[in-house]
Structures are given as structure tokens and as C-alpha cells.
Amino acid sequence: MKITLTLNGLSREVDLPPLVRLLDALRGPLGLPGTKEGCGEGECGSCTVLLDGEPVNACLVSIGQCEGRAVTTVEGLSAPHLGPLARCFVDHGGAQCGICTPGMLISAEALLARRPDPSDEEIREAIAGNLCRCTGYQRIVDSIREAARERREAGGAA
Amino acid sequence: MSLADLPLHDMQRAASLDALCGIVAERHARGEATVLLAGGTDWVVEQELKPPRGDADPRPLVVDVSCMAELRGITATRGLLRIGAAATYLEIRRHPTVIERAPMLAAMARELGAIQIQARGTLGGNLATASPAADGVAALAAYDASIVVKSVRGERRIPFSALQTGYKQSTRAPDEVIVAVEIALPPEGSPWLWRKVGTRRAQAISKVALAGIAVRSEDRVVRLGLGMASVAPITATLLQTRALVLSRPLSAITADALDAAVLSDIAPIDDVRSTREYRKHAAKAVVRGFLRDLGAPV
Numbered sequence: 001m002k003i004t005l006t007l008n009g010l011s012r013e014v015d016l017p018p019l020v021r022l023l024d025a026l027r028g029p030l031g032l033p034g035t036k037e038g039c040g041e042g043e044c045g046s047c048t049v050l051l052d053g054e055p056v057n058a059c060l061v062s063i064g065q066c067e068g069r070a071v072t073t074v075e076g077l078s079a080p081h082l083g084p085l086a087r088c089f090v091d092h093g094g095a096q097c098g099i100c101t102p103g104m105l106i107s108a109e110a111l112l113a114r115r116p117d118p119s120d121e122e123i124r125e126a127i128a129g130n131l132c133r134c135t136g137y138q139r140i141v142d143s144i145r146e147a148a149r150e151r152r153e154a155g156g157a158a
Numbered sequence: 159m160s161l162a163d164l165p166l167h168d169m170q171r172a173a174s175l176d177a178l179c180g181i182v183a184e185r186h187a188r189g190e191a192t193v194l195l196a197g198g199t200d201w202v203v204e205q206e207l208k209p210p211r212g213d214a215d216p217r218p219l220v221v222d223v224s225c226m227a228e229l230r231g232i233t234a235t236r237g238l239l240r241i242g243a244a245a246t247y248l249e250i251r252r253h254p255t256v257i258e259r260a261p262m263l264a265a266m267a268r269e270l271g272a273i274q275i276q277a278r279g280t281l282g283g284n285l286a287t288a289s290p291a292a293d294g295v296a297a298l299a300a301y302d303a304s305i306v307v308k309s310v311r312g313e314r315r316i317p318f319s320a321l322q323t324g325y326k327q328s329t330r331a332p333d334e335v336i337v338a339v340e341i342a343l344p345p346e347g348s349p350w351l352w353r354k355v356g357t358r359r360a361q362a363i364s365k366v367a368l369a370g371i372a373v374r375s376e377d378r379v380v381r382l383g384l385g386m387a388s389v390a391p392i393t394a395t396l397l398q399t400r401a402l403v404l405s406r407p408l409s410a411i412t413a414d415a416l417d418a419a420v421l422s423d424i425a426p427i428d429d430v431r432s433t434r435e436y437r438k439h440a441a442k443a444v445v446r447g448f449l450r451d452l453g454a455p456v
């Protein structure tokens with residue numbers, strides 16, 4: 001089945017069986033391995049991408065369901081260089097082994113797009129579907145809070 | 159892992175709800191299954207748990223309903239709230255009318271799974287999977303919602319009280335598509351409760367969940383809806399408890415009578431998430447909590 005979608009702002013076409021998981025389509029034929037697979041069951045959030053601006057688990061979405069829709073992956077946030085949000089994770093210890101980081105960045109991006117000045121509780125709710133076995137979460141919350149502040153100071157551009 | 163099976167399934171889109179009903183009916187008549195794929199948060203996960211199908215085994219046809227206009231949308235007219243079967247929990251929890259007039263439903267949607275699940279999951283999927291642990295179904299039970307279903311034979315409404323007949327069994331025919339749910343809205347500001355007793359807030363399936371709505375007139379409750387998840391083979395509607403509360407002034411309800419009614423309404427089991435005894439304890443405690451908020455001395 002030919003599927004046309006907007007991927008990180010560019011129109012892309014793939015020819016794949018429609019029930020191939022978006023996660024596998026991204027990491028394989030679409031050449032974007034930044035999105036990670038953890039559990040494959042919607043529990044861990046490491047495969048989180050934006051679908052028309054909302055965070056979804058790419059392991060539960062099939063590529064055929066993406067026809068005509070916009071998908072943003074972690075590459076779309078940062079390429080070709082580390083974006084300001086990702087840099088806050090580096091500076092504030094929000095990333096250790098890095099497996100959860102692409103999903104965390106996407107969940108954070110989805111939050112900041114709606115809530116420029118989120119409370120810590122809102123940050124925690126936004127990343128509640130993203131498991132991290134390294135950081136203990138506090139540093140991730142700090143990173144996102146800091147990214148929000150920088151973004152507000154830059155007038156929402158960062 | 160039978161996820162490898164997924165690409166072998168065929169997937170279609172239907173041009174309209176009528177066309178969808180036609181596809182489902184035709185396949186059903188031939189003994190072939192059709193999956194209506196909405197958020198995939200139940201069905202895709204189930205595929206992972208299944209053993210691989212043999213090459214000769216029939217695979218269901220998958221029809222993507224996640225973008226079907228006739229199954230989406232949330233509207234409110236004259237006290238009736240209608241939520242499309244394929245509207246997502248995120249759309250539900252953000253909808254101004256839901257927040258204002260059905261705050262219990264908004265609270266349920268906010269605590270179901272995590273945001274990634276809410277952005278995909280739907281009430282249609284929750285109802286069709288029909289798990290006794292389903293949060294959305296418990297909320298619909300408390301609202302005494304109607305389930306709007308459609309097939310080639312036409313559209314009909316199933317009152318919640320006539321929907322569930324046994325573990326994952328319902329009066330919805332196999333070729334009936336869930337179109338929407340309809341809720342008769344209680345007056346603005348009516349007391350409500352959404353309480354999930356679980357291990358943590360996000361993702362965890364609850365050990366017990368209680369949905370409650372009430373309409374109070376002085377010392378009496380004049381409308382009461384209760385729905386409880388994970389305490390019986392089907393979503394519990396707590397009919398004895400409702401009858402007790404509606405039958406007397408709030409001040410005349412005793413804790414003992416309330417506990418006894420709750421226990422007669424549920425049949426919990428031991429499973430991986432909790433025990434029968436704990437569930438009984440939790441069920442009594444959450445119902446007491448709701449009645450205490452309403453003003454009963456329990």
C-alpha cells in the first residue's frame with residue numbers, strides 16, 4: 001500500500017503493508033532510527049512521536065493509519081544539531097543511557113507547545129507515559145522546566 | 159512474537175459508515191472476522207500476546223476507523239452529550255462541554271493510561287474489548303449511557319443496563335458497529351466521583367475503580383449512577399447499593415447497610431493485580447467515601 005505522510009515537515013511516500021508499525025517504518029524504510037523500541041506494548045514511551053502534534057506510541061500505530069497525517073520524530077526536533085530542548089537535557093543531567101531520551105524529548109515538546117510555563121506537576125503528568133530507569137526523573141523535570149524558561153525568554157522561538 | 163504477523167493482515171478504509179456496516183455484515187455472513195482499528199491500544203497489544211498464526215489460518219480484515227468522520231466528534235444538544243466511538247480520550251478530556259457538564263468523564267479520561275494512550279484510545283475500543291477492568295465503561299455505567307450501534311439492519315440504542323450479559327459478552331450483535339455513546343447530562347454542578355485504586359497513577363490498570371454521579375435534593379439523592387471496574391466478570395452497576403441510597407434520606411443511611419449492599423453487588427476475584435479480599439475492602443471504602451461526600455453519616 002502506498003502511504004503519503006508529512007514526516008518532520010517533508011512529504012514522504014512509502015510502499016509498505018499497511019499494518020507495519022509506524023515504529024518499524026520509521027526505523028527501517030524511512031531511515032529515522034532516533035525513535036527507540038522498549039516494550040513494544042505502549043507501556044514505556046520510548047517510541048513516542050508526534051502524530052498531528054499529539055504524542056503517541058509509534059509501536060501501537062500502523063503506518064497505514066498515517067496516510068495524510070503529520071509525524072514528527074526526535075530527528076525533527078533537533079536535526080542537524082542538538083536543539084535547545086535536547087541541550088537542556090544534556091546540561092541538566094536529563095539523559096544518562098539515552099534510551100528513554102527521544103521519547104522524553106517528544107513528550108516534553110508536546111507539553112511545551114501547549115503550556116509554555118508548565119508546573120512541575122504538569123511536567124510529571126506529561127512524561128508519566130515515559131519510563132526512565134536511570135535518572136530518577138527529577139533531572140528530567142529540571143531539564144524540561146529549564147527548556148520552558150529558555151523558550152519563554154526567547155519569545156517561544158527556542 | 160506474532161507481531162511479525164501484523165504486516166500480513168490486510169487493511170482498508172471504508173468510504174462511509176454505511177459502507178463499513180456493509181463490509182462487516184458481508185464478512186460476518188461468510189464467517190469472517192473484521193477488526194475495526196481505532197487507537198490500536200488494545201488490539202495491537204493483543205496481537206503481541208497471541209501465538210503466530212499458521213499460513214493457512216484466516217486473518218481478520220482490518221478496517222481503519224480512526225479517522226472516520228461519522229464515528230468522531232463530540233456534541234451536546236439539550237442535555238444530551240454524544241461522543242463518537244472513535245473520539246479519543248484526549249479529545250474528551252479537553253472538550254469544554256465535557257469539562258463543564260460531564261467532569262467525571264473528563265477525570266476518567268485524564269487518568270486513563272498516559273497521554274500517549276489517551277491520544278489514541280477510544281470509548282468504542284474500550285466498549286468492544288469489554289474488559290471488566292475498563293475505566294471508560296465504568297464511567298458510562300455511572301452515567302447510564304446509551305450505546306448507539308449500527309448495522310445493515312439499521313441503527314439502535316442499547317441502554318447500558320441491557321448491554322453486558324457476561325464476561326466479555328454483550329447484546330451488541332457481532333456485525334453491529336459502535337457509533338457513539340449518549341449521556342443524559344445531570345444538572346450542572348452535580349456531585350461526582352472518579353476514583354481509581356491502583357499502584358500508580360499513570361498506565362496502571364486499577365485494582366478497583368469507582369465512577370459515581372448523583373443528583374441531590376435536600377436530604378435525598380434523586381438520581382444516582384455508579385459503575386465499578388475490576389470487581390465482577392462485568393462492569394458492576396451496583397444496583398442494590400443504588401436502590402438503598404435512593405430509598406431513604408441520606409441521614410438514614412448506615413455504614414453497615416451500605417457495606418452489605420456493596421458486597422451483594424460485587425463478586426471480585428484474586429488475580430495478578432489484587433486479591434478478592436482487598437477488592438472487597440476497597441469497594442466498600444470508595445463507595446462510603448462518595449456517600450460521605452454526599453452527606454451520609456457513613
Ligand SMILES: Cc1cc2nc3c(=O)[nH]c(=O)nc-3n(C[C@H](O)[C@H](O)[C@H](O)COP(=O)(O)OP(=O)(O)OC[C@H]3O[C@@H](n4cnc5c(N)ncnc54)[C@H](O)[C@@H]3O)c2cc1C
Pocket residue numbers: 041042043192193194195196197198199200201202203223229243244269270271272275278279280281282283284285286287291292293294334335336337361362363364
Ligand atoms: C499502556 C496502556 C495503558 C492502558 N491503560 C488503561 C486504563 O487505565 N484504563 C482502561 O480502561 N484501559 C486502559 N488501556 C486499554 C485501552 O487503551 C483502552 O481499552 C482503549 O479504550 C481501547 O481503545 P482503542 O481505540 O485503542 O481500541 P482498539 O485497540 O483500536 O480496538 C479494540 C477492539 O475494539 C474494536 N472496536 C474499536 N472500535 C470499534 C467500534 N467503533 N465498533 C465496534 N468495535 C470497535 C476493535 O475491532 C478491536 O477488537 C491501556 C492500554 C495500554 C496499552
Ligand code: FES
Pocket residue numbers: 036037038039040041042043044045046047048057058059060
Ligand atoms: S516501545 Fe512503544 S511504548 Fe514501549
Ligand code: FES
Pocket residue numbers: 094095096097098099100101131132133134135
Ligand atoms: S536515561 Fe536511561 S532510561 Fe532514561
